[in-house]
Amino acid sequence: MSRPPGYGRPSSRAGKKQIVVFLESGALGRLRVRARNEERTMQEVLAACLNEGLRPLGHPPLFPVEHRRMFVRSTRRAKPRGDETRPSRRGLHGLAGWFAGALVDEALSFAAERGTSVQAIGEEGARRLLSDPTLQIETPPELETA
Helix, strand or coil, X not given: CCCCCCCCCCHHHCCEEEEEEEECHHHHHHHHHHHHHCCCCXXXXXXXXXXXXXXXXXXXXXXXXXCCCCCCCCCCCCCCCCCCCCHHHCCCEEEEEEEEHXXXXXXXXXXXXXXXXXXXXXXXXXXXXXXXXXXXXXXXXXXXXX
């Protein structure tokens, strides 16, 4: 059965996979303020969180901090997870972004090798970004293309 036009993922997400990191409301709020102050999208913030979380594990940054468009959801923000979700996510807010599928697969593989999760890597990166204002939300030099 074929799907009607416009159904499913937009073409801009072809070959991409989503990563969602669940954070406490206060942490996510502080990341939003920082993103707004630095004119960054939440996708860019998530990429920076993941890259910062990979550093202490000895992995070079994976995710380019790409600024493609600015969309700020000022009303009707996502609600915190309720009783119908996993206990580990209850009361948390999701920080989500779409990345190249190969990068997501590499991050998942690395996390599994280290006995951790992409969730834990993202949480650590968020903690590092929030505790050190000198850390930049930008593509690391090793990922810059000439």
